[in-house]
Amino acid sequence: MLFMLIRRVFLGGVTVCIVSLIIFAGVEMLPGDACTQFLGEYQADEELLAQCRKDLDLNRPPIDRFAEWTQGAITGDLGLAADGKTKISTIVGDRLKNSLLLAFCAMSVGIPLALLLGVISGLWRDRLPDIIASTLAIFAMTIPEFVSATLLILVLSVWLGWLPGIVLTSAAAPASEFFPEILLPVIVLSFVMCAHIMRMVRSSVIDVMASDYVQMATLKGVPYWQMVFRHALPNALLPAINVVALTIAWLLGGVVVIEVVFNYPGLGRLMIDSISDRNLPVVQSIALIVASVYVCVNLAADLLTMIANPKLRTMYMRK
Amino acid sequence: MSQTPFIDIKNLSVGYTSRSGKTIPVLRDVNLSIARGDSIGLVGESGSGKSTLALAAMGYFKRGLHVISGQVQFDGIDMLNISRNDLQHLRGGRLALIPQNSGQSLTPNLRIGQQITEALRLHSDLPANDFDAGVIDLLSQVRLPDPVGLTDRYPHELSGGQQQRVAIAMALASNPEALLLDEPTTGLDVTTQAHIMELLRDLAKERNLAMLYVSHDLGAIARVCNKVMVMYAGETVLTGSTKQVLLSPRHPYAHGLLASIPRLHEASLPQALDGRPPMPSETIIGCAFADRCKLADKTCHSSPPPLDRLDTGEAVRCFHHDQISQLNQKSQKSARSMPVAVDKDTALSLVNLAVSYTQPGLLAKLFASQDTPPSTVDRITIDIKKGETLGLVGESGSGKSTILKTIAGMVPRQSGNIILNQTEPLDTMVEKRPSAYLRQVQIIFQNPDDSLNPRHTIEQILAQPLRLYYGLSGAPLRDRSIAILEQVRLGAHYLERLPSQLSGGEKQRVAIARAFAADPEIILCDEVTSALDVSVQAAVLDLLDVLKRQDGTTYIFVSHDLAVVKAISDRVAVLYQGRICEIGPVAAVYSAPFHPYTDALLGAVLEPDPDVAPRLTADDAVELSPPKTGCPFQRRCPRKLGSICETDIPTMQEIAPGHVIHCHIPRADL
Numbered sequence: 007m008l009f010m011l012i013r014r015v016f017l018g019g020v021t022v023c024i025v026s027l028i029i030f031a032g033v034e035m036l037p038g039d040a041c042t043q044f045l046g047e048y049q050a051d052e053e054l055l056a057q058c059r060k061d062l063d064l065n066r067p068p069i070d071r072f073a074e075w076t077q078g079a080i081t082g083d084l085g086l087a088a089d090g091k092t093k094i095s096t097i098v099g100d101r102l103k104n105s106l107l108l109a110f111c112a113m114s115v116g117i118p119l120a121l122l123l124g125v126i127s128g129l130w131r132d133r134l135p136d137i138i139a140s141t142l143a144i145f146a147m148t149i150p151e152f153v154s155a156t157l158l159i160l161v162l163s164v165w166l167g168w169l170p171g172i173v174l175t176s177a178a179a180p181a182s183e184f185f186p187e188i189l190l191p192v193i194v195l196s197f198v199m200c201a202h203i204m205r206m207v208r209s210s211v212i213d214v215m216a217s218d219y220v221q222m223a224t225l226k227g228v229p230y231w232q233m234v235f236r237h238a239l240p241n242a243l244l245p246a247i248n249v250v251a252l253t254i255a256w257l258l259g260g261v262v263v264i265e266v267v268f269n270y271p272g273l274g275r276l277m278i279d280s281i282s283d284r285n286l287p288v289v290q291s292i293a294l295i296v297a298s299v300y301v302c303v304n305l306a307a308d309l310l311t312m313i314a315n316p317k318l319r320t321m322y323m324r325k
Numbered sequence: 326m327s328q329t330p331f332i333d334i335k336n337l338s339v340g341y342t343s344r345s346g347k348t349i350p351v352l353r354d355v356n357l358s359i360a361r362g363d364s365i366g367l368v369g370e371s372g373s374g375k376s377t378l379a380l381a382a383m384g385y386f387k388r389g390l391h392v393i394s395g396q397v398q399f400d401g402i403d404m405l406n407i408s409r410n411d412l413q414h415l416r417g418g419r420l421a422l423i424p425q426n427s428g429q430s431l432t433p434n435l436r437i438g439q440q441i442t443e444a445l446r447l448h449s450d451l452p453a454n455d456f457d458a459g460v461i462d463l464l465s466q467v468r469l470p471d472p473v474g475l476t477d478r479y480p481h482e483l484s485g486g487q488q489q490r491v492a493i494a495m496a497l498a499s500n501p502e503a504l505l506l507d508e509p510t511t512g513l514d515v516t517t518q519a520h521i522m523e524l525l526r527d528l529a530k531e532r533n534l535a536m537l538y539v540s541h542d543l544g545a546i547a548r549v550c551n552k553v554m555v556m557y558a559g560e561t562v563l564t565g566s567t568k569q570v571l572l573s574p575r576h577p578y579a580h581g582l583l584a585s586i587p588r589l590h591e592a593s594l595p596q597a598l599d600g601r602p603p604m605p606s607e608t609i610i611g612c613a614f615a616d617r618c619k620l621a622d623k624t625c626h627s628s629p630p631p632l633d634r635l636d637t638g639e640a641v642r643c644f645h646h647d648q649i650s651q652l653n654q655k656s657q658k659s660a661r662s663m664p665v666a667v668d669k670d671t672a673l674s675l676v677n678l679a680v681s682y683t684q685p686g687l688l689a690k691l692f693a694s695q696d697t698p699p700s701t702v703d704r705i706t707i708d709i710k711k712g713e714t715l716g717l718v719g720e721s722g723s724g725k726s727t728i729l730k731t732i733a734g735m736v737p738r739q740s741g742n743i744i745l746n747q748t749e750p751l752d753t754m755v756e757k758r759p760s761a762y763l764r765q766v767q768i769i770f771q772n773p774d775d776s777l778n779p780r781h782t783i784e785q786i787l788a789q790p791l792r793l794y795y796g797l798s799g800a801p802l803r804d805r806s807i808a809i810l811e812q813v814r815l816g817a818h819y820l821e822r823l824p825s826q827l828s829g830g831e832k833q834r835v836a837i838a839r840a841f842a843a844d845p846e847i848i849l850c851d852e853v854t855s856a857l858d859v860s861v862q863a864a865v866l867d868l869l870d871v872l873k874r875q876d877g878t879t880y881i882f883v884s885h886d887l888a889v890v891k892a893i894s895d896r897v898a899v900l901y902q903g904r905i906c907e908i909g910p911v912a913a914v915y916s917a918p919f920h921p922y923t924d925a926l927l928g929a930v931l932e933p934d935p936d937v938a939p940r941l942t943a944d945d946a947v948e949l950s951p952p953k954t955g956c957p958f959q960r961r962c963p964r965k966l967g968s969i970c971e972t973d974i975p976t977m978q979e980i981a982p983g984h985v986i987h988c989h990i991p992r993a994d995l
Contacts, residue, residue: 216388218429225383225424226495227417227447230409236443240434316434316479 014308018301025297026079030072033286075290084291094291097276100177102295105272107181108191109257116196117203117250124207124246125239131212139204146201155194155267162190177271191268195261199253206249207242214242244315251307258303259296330358330398331535332382332420332503337395339377339386340605349605350393351377353559357537361502364529364536366546366567368582369556370602370858371829376425378556379505379539383416399503418448421496425508427488431480437464438476441495448499463494467524485721486517486945493524503535504528510545514720514885517945519929522548541858543586544931547571548939555579558602558613561632565639567935575639575646577618585863586933587888592912594892597867598860601828612643619652620645671708671747672879673732673766673847678705678741680724680731680903699951700739702727702903704974711846714873714880716894716911718887718926722948724903725883729849732881733768734758746846764794767840771852773832777824783810783835784820790842805842812875813838813868830861834868841872850882854889866893887930891915896983899923901958902951909984918995920986921964956989964990 041058059065078085084094123143127136146154163171173187214220215238223237224230262274273292280288312318334357340350352374359365367375377390381397384404397404399420404412416422424430431440441460445451451459457476464472467490480488489509496504506525510518526549529536538550546553546567553570555563555578563576574580581598588595600617603609612618615625624644632642680702702724709715717725730736732743734755743751745762752758767790770776777786787806791797797805807817813834824832833853840848850869854862870893873880884890890897891911898908899922907920914923921942928940943961951957955971962970966989975987978995986995 218424218426219432221385221387222422222424222430222492223432225380225385225416225422226444227413227415227499228443229413236435237432241432317481320479320482 011309014305018305021301022294022298023076026076026294027072029290029293029297030068030075033290034068036286079291079294085287087285087288094288097288098273098291098295101271101273101276103181104177104184104270105258105274107184108188108195108261108270108272109254111188111192112195112199112257113254115192116199116253119196120200120203121207121243121246123200124204125211125242127204128208128211128215128242129234131208131215136208140208143201143204146197147205151194151198151261151263152267154197155190155264158190158194159267171268173268173270175271187268188270191264191270195257195264199257203246203249203253207246210245211238211242214238217241240314244311247307247311247314248304251303255300255303258299329360331361331363331400332357332359332537333396333398334358334378334382335396335398337378337381337397338393339374339381339390340393341389341391343606348393351390351559351605352381354395355556355559355561357382357554357561359503359535359537361535362533363552364534364538364550366550366553367537367539367556368541368543368546368553368570368579370541370582370860372558372602372605373556374559375539375556376507379507379537380422382503382505382537383420383422384412385416413447417444417496417501418499419502421499421501421504423489423492423496423504423506423509425511427492427509428480428485430492431488433480435479436476437478437480437483437491440480441476441491441498444495444498459498463498464491466497467491467494468520469494485513486521489513489517489521490524493521493528497528500532501534504537506536506538506540508540508542509538510542511540514945515887515926515931516720516929516941516943518545519931519939519941520945522931523939523941525549542931543571543583543859543933547933547935547937548931555582558609559605560613560642561640562614562642563639565637569637569639571933571935573649575635575641575649576643577620577645577649577652578614580649580652581617582860583933585860587863587866587886587892589888589891589915589927589930589932592891594866594870595863597864599864601830601861620648670711672711672713672745673709673881674742674744674747675705675707675709675728675732676742676744678728678731678743679703679739680727680736681739682727682736699953700903701951702731703951704904705741707898707905707908709847709879709881711879712873712877713896714882714894716890716897717881717883717900718885718890718897719900720885720926722902723900725885725900726851727903728900729768729851729881729883733766733849760794764790764843765846766849767843767845767847768849768851769833769836769840769853772856773824773829773836774856776836777832777839779824781823782820783815783822783824783827786824786835786839787820787842790839794843809838809842812841812872828861829857830864833857833861833865837865837868837872841876841878844876845878847879847881850880852884853882855884855886862889869893887915887926899926902948904951904957905985905987906958907984907986909981913981913984918980918986918992920958920988920995921962921990922958925961925963956987966990 041055041062041064075085082095084098086092087094087097123139127139130136159171162169169190170187171190173184175183175187220233220238223233228237259273261272262278264270265272265275266278273295277289277292280292334355337352337355338350339352340348343349355378357365357378367379369375377387380386382399384397384407386392392405399415402415438460441463442456445456445459449459460476461472464475469475469487469490483491510521513521522545528534529549536549538546540546550567553565553567554561555570555576557578563570563574563579565575570579571583574583581596584596585598586595598617603613611626611628612621612630615621618625630642630644632640633646634640679700681700705728707715717728719725727736731738734751734753737753745751745765749762751762755763784806787809788802791802791805806820810817810819815831815834815838824835827835854865857865866889869880872878882890882893894911896909897911897914899906899914899920901922906922907914915927919927925943928942931939942963948960952959952971955973956962956975959965959970969989973989975989978986978988978992980986980992988995
C-alpha cells in the first residue's frame with residue numbers, strides 16, 4: 007500500500023518534470039524571445055538587443071537556464087516576468103488564488119447538485135424528473151458557455167438587476183471582496199460542470215440498479231431506500247470520482263471563456279494576456295502550475311477510488 | 326407429502342410490450358403448485374421462461390415485464406396485489422432466493438458479515454447483540470471453513486463455491502419456509518457442485534422446505550427434486566415425478582433434451598436436438614415444438630395441443646404422447662467414429678512444458694528472492710498423434726486452458742518445448758511463428774460472443790483466414806466461404822448476417838467454420854460447448870466429430886465436463902493444479918484403477934438419473950497455487966499415504982500400454 011503510494015507520487019513527479027521540459031523546450035523554440043518583444047516597439051538595434059539579453063541572462067545555454075528555472079520553481083520562486091521587474095509569483099499567486107476561489111465556489115454548488123440530479127434521474131429513469139434533468143443537461147452541454155453567460159447577464163443583471171454582471175474587483179483584492187460579483191460566473195460554471203457529471207452518474211446508477219446484486223437485495227426484502235443507499239449508490243458513485251476529478255482540474259486550470267466574459271481576474275485570463283504579450287516566463291509558469299494541478303487532482307482521485315473500492319483496497323492491503 | 330399448495334401459480338401469463346406496441350408473452354398460461362416438503366425442478370432451454378416463472382413466485386418481474394393474466398399465491402397471500410411493505414417482509418423472509426451467479430449477486434462494497442447481518446436484521450427476531458453469533462452460526466451451517474475470518478471478507482475475495490455458500494447462508498438467515506433456486510450451481514466445478522447439492526438436499530429435508538429449483542442441468546435436478554416441470558417457449562409441456570420425467574419422458578421435447586445429455590457410462594456422442602425454440606415474438610399456431618419434433622403431423626402444426634393429465638399423475642402437452650416409444654427406435658445413437666485410423670505420426674509434442682504467470686517483480690529480482698511460487702503448469706509431456714482427439718479435464722485452476730493458450734502462443738512458457746510435426750519447434754509467442762505454422766494450429770474459444778467481432782459480418786469473419794493463408798479474394802473467396810458454411814450446416818444466406826443475429830449454437834458453428842477455414846492440422850477447443858444449451862451442445866459435438874472424420878484433424882479438447890470429454894475424446898489427460906494426474910485411452914481412464922483425483926471427479930458427476938447418487942471422496946477446497954513439492958493433489962487427497970506425498974513427485978505407473986497414473990499408491994491398490 008505504502009509502496010504503491012510512493013510509486014504513484016514518484017510517477018506524478020516524473021510527469022510534472024517531463025511536462026516542464028516540454029514547456030521549456032516549446033517556449034525556447036518559438037521565434038523571438040523576451041528581448042525582441044520588450045524592445046520591439048523601440049525598433050531595437052542589434053546592440054540594444056545584445057545588451058538586453060546580457061541583462062536578462064539569456065545567453066547562457068538553455069540547459070543551464072532550465073535547471074535554474076526548475077530549481078526556482080521547486081522553491082516557489084518562478085523568477086521575473088518578461089519586463090524584468092515584476093516577480094511572477096506575485097502576479098500568478100493572486101490569479102491562482104482567484105481561480106481557486108472561483109473553482110471552489112463552483113464545485114461546492116455544482117458537484118452536490120450534479121450527484122443529486124444524476125441519482126434522481128437514474129432512479130426515475132425515463133420518468134418526468136429524469137426527462138427534465140436530462141434535457142436541461144443536454145442544453146447545458148451544447149450551448150456554448152459564452153452564450154449562456156451572456157444570456158444570464160442579460161436576464162439577471164441587465165433586466166432584473168439582481169446580480170452585478172461583471173467583475174470589477176482588482177486581481178489582488180482579498181477573496182471576500184469578490185462577492186457578490188463572483189456569483190454569476192459561479193452559476194454558469196456549475197451549470198456546465200453539473201451537466202457532465204450528472205450524465206455520468208445517471209448512466210452509472212442505471213447500470214447498478216439493473217445489476218444482479220440490486221435485484222438480490224430487493225428479493226432479500228431490503229426496503230427500497232435502504233437498498234439504494236447501502237447497495238446501489240456506494241457502487242454507482244465510484245466511477246463518478248474520476249469525472250469529478252477531471253472537472254476540478256478543468257476548473258483550476260483556468261476557465262478562459264468565463265473569465266473573459268465576466269472580466270474575472272483568474273489564471274486563464276492571465277495566460278491569454280501573457281501569450282499575446284509574449285510574456286513567456288509567465289506562460290511557462292502557468293503551464294507548469296496547471297500541469298501540477300492535473301497531476302495532483304488525478305492522483306487524489308485514484309487514491310480515493312482505491313480507498314472506496316473494496317476490490318482495489320484489498321488488493322493492496324491484504325498481502 | 327403433497328398437501329395444500331404452499332406456492333400456487335394459476336394461469337399465469339407474463340409478457341413485455343414490443344416497440345410496435347404489441348404484447349409479447351414470455352410465459353403463457355402456466356400453472357405451478359408446490360406443497361411444503363415438495364421440491365420441484367424447473368427445466369428448459371434458455372429463453373423458455375423458467376427464471377421468469379421462479380421470480381414470479383416472489384411477485385418480482387424484471388424491468389419491462391408485466392403480468393397479462395393469472396394469479397400468484399404464497400400461503401394464501403396474493404403476491405400480485407400486496408403492499409410493498411408486506412412484500413418486503415415476505416421476500417427474503419418466508420420466501421428466500423438463492424441466485425444464479427452469487428459472484429454478481431453479492432453487493433461488492435459490503436463485507437460478507439454485513440450482508441448476512443442485514444438479512445438477520447430484516448427477517449429474524451434475534452436481538453442486535455446476537456447478530457455476529459448468528460452470522461457465524463449460518464456460515465458454519467453451510468460448512469464454510471473459518472466462518473469468523475470470513476465475515477470480514479468482501480465477496481470478491483471468495484471462490485465461486487464459497488460465494489454460493491454465502492448466498493445460501495444468507496437465504497437461510499430468515500429461516501425461510503420456501504426456497505427458490507435460480508441455477509444455483511451453474512459455473513461451479515463438479516466437486517463443488519456435488520457438495521452444494523448434497524447440502525441443499527439435507528437442508529430441504531431437515532426444514533421441510535418447499536423448493537423450486539430452476540436449472541438446465543438435469544443431473545442437479547435429479548439429485549434434489551421429487552417432481553419436475555419441463556418448460557418450452559413459455560409453456561409447460563410436461564410435469565411428473567422426477568423418475569417419470571427423467572427415466573421415461575412422455576414428451577418429445579423432454580425426450581430429446583435427455584437424449585442430448587452426454588452420459589458417463591456411454592461411449593457415444595449424445596443425440597442432437599435439431600432446430601431452435603421459437604422466439605417470443607413469433608406467432609405460434611400449433612404446437613410450439615412441432616418444427617423440431619419427429620412425431621409431428623398436420624394436427625401439430627395447425628392446433629395447439631392441450632395439457633393432458635394422465636392416470637400416472639403426469640401432465641403432457643402433446644397429441645402423440647403415447648407414441649414416444651417410437652422415438653427410442655428412431656434415435657439409434659450413432660456410435661462415435663471410434664479410432665479414426667489414428668496415424669502413427671505425432672502431430673504435436675509437448676515436452677516438459679512449464680508455465681508461470683507470476684513474473685518475478687523488480688524487487689524480487691533485486692533481492693534474488695528464493696520465495697518464487699511454484700509454476701502454474703509444470704512437467705507436461707504429451708505426444709498427440711495425428712487424427713487423435715486428446716481431452717484435457719480438470720476443475721477450474723487445473724491449468725487446462727493455460728496449456729492450450731501456451732500451445733497457441735498466447736501465454737509465454739517458462740520452459741519446455743512444443744514441437745509440431747515431430748521436427749518443427751514452435752516459438753514461444755505467436756508473433757514470431759511463421760504463417761505456415763500459424764495456419765496449422767487453430768483455436769476455438771469458449772464463448773463465441775467474445776471471440777467473434779460483433780461488427781463483422783459472417784462473410785468478413787470467414788474471409789480473414791482465407792485471405793491470410795490462401796490469398797483468396799473475389800468470387801473464389803465467396804465460394805470457399807459458402808462451402809465452409811455448408812460444412813458447418815449453415816447456408817450461404819448467413820454470409821451477410823452479423824453475429825448478434827445468430828443464436829448461440831449458430832455463432833459457435835461460425836467460430837468452428839473460421840477455425841476450419843484455415844484447413845489446420847490441429848484445432849485447440851477451449852470449453853467450446855460450455856456456454857451452450859445441452860441440446861445445442863450435442864449438435865456442436867456431433868459437428869466437430871463429423872468434420873474431424875472428413876479432414877483427419879487433430880483436436881485438443883479442453884472441458885470441465887467429464888461426460889463431454891468422454892464422448893468426444895480418444896485419449897484423456899486428467900489435470901490438477903497444472904500437473905498431469907492420469908493420462909490414457911478414454912475407456913481406461915474412466916474405469917478402475919483410478920488416480921484418487923480422477924476417482925473424486927468421476928464420483929462427483931451428477932447423472933440425470935434419480936437413482937444414481939454421487940460419491941464424494943474429496944472436499945471441494947479451493948487451492949490458489951500448487952504445493953511446492955510432492956504430489957499436486959496432496960492437500961485434498963482422501964487416500965494420502967503420508968509424508969512421501971508431500972516431498973516426492975509421484976512416480977509414473979504404467980497400468981496398461983499408454984495408460985499412466987502419477988501416484989505413490991502401489992498399482993495393486995489403486
